[in-house]
Amino acid sequence: MKRFMLTCLAVWSTSTVIAGAALPGASLYQLPVTLQAADGSTLSLSSLRGQPLLITMFFSHCNSVCPLVTLDLQNLEDQLTAQEKSRVRIVMVSFDSQNDTPAQLQRFARQRNIDTTRWILARANAQDVRLMAAALGIRYRELPDHSFNHSTVISLLDQEGVVRAKTLGVQASDDSFLKSLKSLSAGVTAGVPR
Amino acid sequence: MTYSTRIFALLLAALSAAGAFAGSRAKVAEAEFIPALELSPGMSSVHVAAFQLDRRPVTNAQFLKFVKAHPEWRKDRVAALYADTQYLSHWSGATSLGSAARAQQPVTRVSWFAARAYCAAAHGRLPNWSEWELAAAADEHVLDARKDPKWQERVLDWYARPASDPLAQVGSEPADVYGIQDLHDLIWEWVEDFSALMVSGDSRTQGDPDKLAFCGAGALSAKDRENYPMLMRIAFLSSLEASSTARSLGFRCAT
Numbered sequence: 001m002k003r004f005m006l007t008c009l010a011v012w013s014t015s016t017v018i019a020g021a022a023l024p025g026a027s028l029y030q031l032p033v034t035l036q037a038a039d040g041s042t043l044s045l046s047s048l049r050g051q052p053l054l055i056t057m058f059f060s061h062c063n064s065v066c067p068l069v070t071l072d073l074q075n076l077e078d079q080l081t082a083q084e085k086s087r088v089r090i091v092m093v094s095f096d097s098q099n100d101t102p103a104q105l106q107r108f109a110r111q112r113n114i115d116t117t118r119w120i121l122a123r124a125n126a127q128d129v130r131l132m133a134a135a136l137g138i139r140y141r142e143l144p145d146h147s148f149n150h151s152t153v154i155s156l157l158d159q160e161g162v163v164r165a166k167t168l169g170v171q172a173s174d175d176s177f178l179k180s181l182k183s184l185s186a187g188v189t190a191g192v193p194r
Numbered sequence: 195m196t197y198s199t200r201i202f203a204l205l206l207a208a209l210s211a212a213g214a215f216a217g218s219r220a221k222v223a224e225a226e227f228i229p230a231l232e233l234s235p236g237m238s239s240v241h242v243a244a245f246q247l248d249r250r251p252v253t254n255a256q257f258l259k260f261v262k263a264h265p266e267w268r269k270d271r272v273a274a275l276y277a278d279t280q281y282l283s284h285w286s287g288a289t290s291l292g293s294a295a296r297a298q299q300p301v302t303r304v305s306w307f308a309a310r311a312y313c314a315a316a317h318g319r320l321p322n323w324s325e326w327e328l329a330a331a332a333d334e335h336v337l338d339a340r341k342d343p344k345w346q347e348r349v350l351d352w353y354a355r356p357a358s359d360p361l362a363q364v365g366s367e368p369a370d371v372y373g374i375q376d377l378h379d380l381i382w383e384w385v386e387d388f389s390a391l392m393v394s395g396d397s398r399t400q401g402d403p404d405k406l407a408f409c410g411a412g413a414l415s416a417k418d419r420e421n422y423p424m425l426m427r428i429a430f431l432s433s434l435e436a437s438s439t440a441r442s443l444g445f446r447c448a449t
Contacts, residue, residue: 025274133389134306134436135275141390144237149390 023049027161028135035093035122038105045132046161048120051089052184053157057129057138059096059148060108069152070112072167073119076154079178084185090119095133095140095148097126137166158184219246219318219449220373225337227328230424231391242328247321248446249374250364251300251381252312254291260312262289267308276307280439298363300381300444306436309384313447320386321448323431327424330377332370340421349378349423357442378423382430384445391432 023029029046036042054073058066073090080088094100100108105121108114114121124132133140140150156165156177165180224244232238261267261282268289269282282303286292295301304312306320313319321329333339333348340346367379377383434440 027273027275030273030275130386130389137435139389139391139432141387 024160024162026163028157028163029161031128031131031135033124033128033131035091035120035124035128036102038102038109038116038121040102043122048089048091049161050159051087052159052181053089053091053161054154054181055091055093055136055157056152056154057093057095057133057136057140057150059094059150060100060104061096061147065152067112069154070114072154074113076178076181080182080185084182085118087185087187088181092119092121093129093132094121094123095129095142095150096146097123097129099146136163156181156184218248219447220249221246222325222329222372222374223337225328227324227331229324229327230421231428240324242324245321245325246449247325247329247372247374248318248448249369251376251383251444251446252309253298253364254285254295254301255297257301257304257312258285258289258291258297260315264311264315267311272308274437276437277305278437278439281305281308282439284441296363298365299361300364300376302361302381302442302444303439304384304444305439306384306388306434309445310386313445316447318447318449320384320445322387323385323391323428325448326377326383326385329370329372329374330424332372332374334368334370337371346423352379353423353426361442381442381444382427382440384443385431388431388434389436391428 023046027049029049031045033045034042035045054076056069056073058069060066070092073092077085077088077090094105100123102123105123106116109116109119109121132138136153136155138151138153140148142148152169154167155163158164164184165177167174167177222242222245225242226239227242228239261269265271266273269277269285270288272281280303282301284292284294284303286294291297310320331338331340333342333345336342362380364380365375367375369375370377434443
């Protein structure tokens, strides 16, 4: 009986500690950002906690670099085993709060063969776009024709939302980025939260 | 309280409220403005709507008040996401200034996130770059003094001063024609859209952008190559991250 109760206590206190664990100071999940996914549902950025994330920003009318970023992400995914793939989520947040509606995001997904059950394509309001870009180190400017001048960064976040690796520019992800991605998706807790 | 004392007290309160209002922000009229940097190809002027700008940068004293009211912005509690390790490092403590941070000096070593939070708490926002540049074009006499060699000289003067000199207190320089002070002589200042100031560090890429790093038209091209003061500020701001802090980097708020 005592052993049973002690086991229960141990399990309960461990789970409480894990569930209530504060976010590391560098975690992006501290941002009060709300995303609207391609299926129209809304989710808080912090709800993505718990799985490693590949995250970048784009806009659907982008003709030059963004299609290459999508390919980059797909290439990265292709280098993962099925199990690793199931552990990683891919998130693309649009700069274009106005035009990249859920319907437009779905269109974009179809054009690029993106599986929206695994990839999250999302829009956010202008303030949240600015916060995300700031936290990810992405530069951007809206032009008069409503396209966007922007830098391209793919960030790898760990389960707690801390940036572990980055690529700048397309076709620029290197071996160390892939290595970090694989180790995080293997279910290995990478490093100590800061 | 007698009737006249009450009237006097009321008048005093009204005057100080008006004074406080007049003392904090100045109106900048709407303008069609030619910026130093071409914001997009062929767009030589930008329309800036009327706005209000703090007459002076935010001071240590003001920021201290903010930190006491919003303890998540204390230097011993601020999230690493929001500010680097030098955040308010010159303050003697989390809620004390000490001798290296005088009350009326502009607050520096604050990040973009912290500056935004302060302005939001003060019912305002950071100015955007166009607004800042518009306000900064003025001198004591005219709205746009940028072609005046005296304006250029005075503005360039600040860059010649060693960074090790202690920061002057706010309001030390005469006000410009808007009633705004310290836009040129004191500190670098955060703007809301600092991340939109994408200038390539390499001048060889002007007009020949590195398309793989930048989507769209790529790096911006300088329109007015002689406006060194503004180009310097743009170069500085575009080198920062949102969590960056720097010894001479502060801010003021707008509405």
